[in-house]
Every structure is written in C-alpha cells, then in structure tokens.
Amino acid sequence: MSIHRIDSRISLVDLMDLSMHERTGSYIIKEKSLTIIETSASPSIPHLKKGLSKLNINLEDIQYIILTHIHLDHAGGAGLFLQECPNATVIVHPKARRHLVDPSRLISGAKAVYGDKFDALFHPIIPIPEERIRVMEDRESLDLSETCTLTFYHTPGHANHHFSILDSVSNGMFTGDTSGIQYRVGPKRFYFPSTSPNQFNPDQMRHAIQLYKECRLDRLYFGHFGETDQVTYALSEVEEHLERFMEISKEHFVPSLPFEENVKNVTSALFHYASNWMTRHDVAPDHPVRELLILDMQVSAMGIVDYFMKKPKGESTA
Template identity: 70%
Template sequence: MSIYRIDSRISLVDLMDLSLKERTGSYIINEEALTIIETSASPSIPHLKKGLSKLNINLEDIQYIILTHIHLDHAGGAGLFLKECPNASIIVHPKGRRHLIDPTRLIAGARAVYGEKFDELFDPIAPIPEERILVMDHGEKLGLSDTCTLTFYHTPGHAEHHLSIFDSASKGMFTGDTCGIQYTIGSKRFYFPSTSPNQFDPEKMKTSIHLYRSLPLDRLYFGHYGVSEEVSFALTEVEKWLDLFLKKSEEQYSSHVTIEENVRTITSALIDLTGRELVQKGIDPKNPIFSLLELDMNVSAMGIVDYFIKQKGDRSS
C-alpha cells in the first residue's frame, strides 16, 4: 500500500485493486469537511484504512464519501467502509442511489461480467442505509471549507450514473472513468477509454469530454490511476482512441456469431491495437502492463459488443 501526497490538501491512497499496484485509488481531500473520493471494492478497504491511519486521519472525522459511479471497482466497498465511519454520508448520482440501498441488481450484473472470480474480487457488498445517502444534481455545489467548493457534473458515457467532481481549489476534475484510464509506465503515460458494459455510449462520452474542455481544468484525477496535468493531451488521446476502438470493433463484429465469440474477437483486436501503440513508444512487451491491458480490453470489448447489439437491434447474438 502506497500513499502519494499530490499537494498539501489532496493525497492518493493506492487501494491495490485486483492485488495490483497503481490500479485503483482513493483520493483524500483534507479540508474542514474531510472527504474521500472512491473506496474501490471491499477487499481494498483494509488498504484504505491503513492509508488513512498513516495520514493520521480518524474514521470518525470523515464527513463525505463520494462515489463517481457505482461500478464495484469504484464503489463496491462503500457499504462495508461506511459501517466504520459514523459521521459520514455517501454522495452518489441520483441514478445510483437505489442500487446502493439494494445492491441485488448490481451484484447480478457484476457476476455476469466476472463469473467465478466475483467473490474473490468483490465480496462482500453491504447495502447502505437510505438516510446516509446524499444525491447530487448536475451543477450542484458542496462547500468543504471557505476556500474549497466541489461542483458535481452528470457525465454519462461510461455509465448513466456517473458523477465528475470539480475541485475549485486545485482546478482539478475527479474523473472516475468518464475520460478513460491513465497507464503510467516509467516517465511515459498512455490514455485509453474505458467502454465497459452495460451503459457505454460513445456519443455521450464525447459530450462529457467536451464538458471537461469547457471548464478551466489544470488537473485530471483519474480513478485508474493518478493525477495528470496534461489535460488537453489526455482528453484528445481518449477521444482519438475511442474512435479507433469503435472502428476496429466494427470491422470485427458479426451478427452471425455468439456474443461470446464477438467479445473474444474484439478483445483480441483491441489488445493488438493498444499493445502495438505501447511497443512503438518503447515499452517492453514483457512489461506487466500488458496483462492489465488484456483485462481492460476484455471488459471494454464486452461494453462495445453490448452497445452494437443495442444499436443494431440485433438479438441473434
């Protein structure tokens, strides 16, 4: 478990999601109203607690736990963690609220994606009491101190229940998965979209990215993983790769084969596409990042296939 002090206010705790370093993190905003953004899944909660302890933060001091969206790698441990934070409220998109109160459908959806790995990756998922949930509408603000206000934006594309959170003090946006994933390998950074099922919508994702461009952003705080100050470049890269993902997937997709076959074919194509980019930029093909890339491209392929089926009205897959 590692802690990165981004500045005097914000720290990043590595939550060791999937037992991997620098995969998923929790941002700690040390203001009068102490705030945490993301918990990851329940197996990450011990890492979060250890990180908070090293930062000399008591669980009783936490006032807000913000979830960018309710996918389990961002929010699955929220219910478990909240039990130990007596003064905290959970903040979520209005469309995510009911799934935190009753996570039955959330669990079923994740089981469909992750299969037999579900228990190892996500169990347990605890429901959250209704009275401890706050929802934020588009453009709504929350003051954490006299010098810091958070503004919440509804940013669909990756998920309909997605919030992005603008921090006025650092002029940074906590992005969740709206503008993809940042892969950091030494001094090199790569930005690819995250198109996971089952609410992926490329046009909405582009609209959300355009919203980012309209704001005075100096930083992007990625859910996966870490902070970037090359805002314009990162957003341009994600949009570019989003188009490439769709083009390559369209070439591979067939309405005459099963969903599983389409996912396998498109996964292979996306791994080849992104892997060649890394190799061309000097990354050793034996670098562990390629295993992570395979996992991410598989989940992205699932989302793209699901999107194609909905768009084409194709029920034969």
C-alpha cells in the same frame, strides 16, 4: 499499499484493486469537511484504512464518501467502509442511490460476469441505509470549507449513473472512468478510453470529454490511476483512441455471432492495437502494464459489443 501526496490537500491511496499496484485509487481531500473519493471493492478497504492511518486520519473525522459511479471497482466497498465511519454521508448520482440501498442487482450482475471469482474480488457488498446517502444533481455544489467548493457534473458515457467532480482549489476534475484510464510506465503516461458494459455510449462519452475541455482544467484525477496536469494531451489521446476503438470494433463485429464470440474477436483486436501503440512508444513487451491492458481491453470490448448489439438493425454503429 502506497500513498501519493499530490499536494498539501489531496493524497491518493493505492487500493491494490485485483492485487495490482496502481490499478485503482482513493483520493483523500483534507478540508474542513474531510472527504474521500472512491473506495474500490471490499477487499480494498484494509488498504484504504491503512492509508488513512498513515495520513493520521481518524475514520470518525470523515464527512463525505463520494462515489463517481457505482461499478464495483469504484464503490463496491462503500457499505463496508461506511460501517466504520459514523459521521460520513455517501454522495452519489441520483440514479445510483437505489442500487446502494439494495445492491442485489449489482451482486447478481457481477456474479453473472465473474462467476466463482466473485467472492474473492468483491465480497461483501453491504447495503447502505438510505438516510446516509445524498444525491447530487447536475451542476450542484458542495462546500468542503470556506475556500473549497466541489461542483458535480453528470457525465454519462461510461455509465448512466456517473458524475465528475470539479475541485475549485486545484481546478481539477475527478473524472472516474469517463475520461478513460491513465497507465503509468515510468515517466511515460498512456491514455485509453474505458468502454465497459452495459451502459457505454460513445456519443455521451464524446460530449463529456468536450465538457472537460470547456472547463479549462488544470488537472485530471483518474479512477485508474492517478492525476495529470497534461490535460489537453490526455483528453486528445482518449478522444483519438475512442474513435479507433469504435472503428476497429466495427471491423471485427459480426451481428450473426453470439456475444461471447464477438467479445473474443474484438478483445483481440483492441489489445493488438493498444499493445502496438505502447510498443511504438518504447514500452517493453514484458512490462507488467500489458497485464492491465489485457483485462481492460476485454472489458472495453464487452461494452462496445453490447452497444452494437443493442442498436436497431440498419442503424450505424459509429
């Protein structure tokens, strides 16, 4: 577990998601209303608590726990964490509330994907009492202090229950997964889209990226992993790679094949593309970042194949 102090207000705790460094982070915003953005899954909660302790933050002082979306690597531990935060309210997208109150569908869906690995990765997933949840509508605001306001933007594309949060002080957007993934390789930064199942929509993702551009941001805060002030560059990279992901996947997708075989073929093609991109930018073949790439390209392939298979016959897969 490590702590990255971004500025005097915002810190990032490495949650050691999947036992990997710099995989998933939780942002701590020190304002009058102390706020946490993202918890990751339940096995990450000890790392979050340790980070908060190092920052001299008491759990009873936390006022808000904000979840950009409810995929388990961002929100699976929220119920467990909330049990120790007596004064906190969980802030989510309107479409997410019912799944936090009754996480049975989240659990069954994850078990179908992860099988025997589910418990090690995600257990336990604790229901959250409805009275401790607050939903935020599109463009709704939340004051954390007299000088800090968070504004919430509904940003589907990665998931229908996804919002992004604009911090008025830093003029930075907490983008969850809609702006993709930032890979940190020494001083280098790489950006690829995250097109995970089963609500990926490329048009909505393009629209969200355009929204980020129109906001003229000074920072992006990624769920995976860390922040950047190279906003224009990061968004243009994600845009470019999204188009290539769709083109490559279309070339390797065969409608007559079963889902699993299409995922295998598309995963291989996407990994080849992303890995070669890093190689061309002087990333060593044995660098640990490639382990993350393998995982992420498989998940992205699943989302794109799912998107293709849901489209009516004869409709473009672009």
